[in-house]
Amino acid sequence: MAKILIRKGKKEFIKELNKEVLVVKPRTYYIKDIENDYHTTDGVISKKDLKKKDGSVIKTNQDKEFTIFTSSFLDDFRKISRSAQIIPLKDIGLIIAETGINKDSNVVDAGAGSGALACFLAHICKEVTTYEIRDDFLKIVNENKKFLNLKNLKVKKQDIYKGIDEKDVDLITLDLPSPWNAIKPAEKALKIGGYLVSYSPTVPQVIDFVTVISNNDNFLYIKTSELIKRNWDVEGRKVRPKSEGIGHSGFLTFCRKIR
Numbered sequence: 001m002a003k004i005l006i007r008k009g010k011k012e013f014i015k016e017l018n019k020e021v022l023v024v025k026p027r028t029y030y031i032k033d034i035e036n037d038y039h040t041t042d043g044v045i046s047k048k049d050l051k052k053k054d055g056s057v058i059k060t061n062q063d064k065e066f067t068i069f070t071s072s073f074l075d076d077f078r079k080i081s082r083s084a085q086i087i088p089l090k091d092i093g094l095i096i097a098e099t100g101i102n103k104d105s106n107v108v109d110a111g112a113g114s115g116a117l118a119c120f121l122a123h124i125c126k127e128v129t130t131y132e133i134r135d136d137f138l139k140i141v142n143e144n145k146k147f148l149n150l151k152n153l154k155v156k157k158q159d160i161y162k163g164i165d166e167k168d169v170d171l172i173t174l175d176l177p178s179p180w181n182a183i184k185p186a187e188k189a190l191k192i193g194g195y196l197v198s199y200s201p202t203v204p205q206v207i208d209f210v211t212v213i214s215n216n217d218n219f220l221y222i223k224t225s226e227l228i229k230r231n232w233d234v235e236g237r238k239v240r241p242k243s244e245g246i247g248h249s250g251f252l253t254f255c256r257k258i259r
Contacts, residue, residue: 002071005029084113105170110160115141122153164189180212222254
């Protein structure tokens, strides 16, 4: 059971500058091991305090105050191991919203990579099976599965281009170099009305995938989408976009099996 420590930032109005200045920086710590004292740049927190109930205010040996609570799935998810570039949360959210998957859904995912998409989908779905052919990626996926305690996630060393074992599937997600080669196996595995979603970083991949899917009478090509994320700074009446942001990550192509 991991814990989150939060120290809120604090501003004070400096008369000489005629403006508010941040005098205490906000801090957030993720503590995986609560059986030992935790050392921070703000001092040491005792293991006894780490076990206090959620919402408790605790202090370091430097008298710095923190609020403590149990980590959520999203807190844990942000700490998974990574090797391959993972699909960002903004794109995972769009997949969930556009397909309507839920606690009753069965999902197939390929290729697993670090397993981020498969793990997140397993958190909300009935069962997720992810396909991967690389041993180094399989090791990371299994580590993340264990870390997040996802008993409904199955990890297979198998080439999805050669076939899908699962049947009557609600959703198949593809993060592959040649996703068009997985269309035929997906067609056999999906239920009528099930969704096929391809995630591709480049335009040529999208073109080739959409060309093949559009010529398949058993599928309806719905759309291809790209999400650009931009956060904002809000400081009193000074409100403006942050200079940094997440630009292009990938294109999501949505299709549906109709017969």
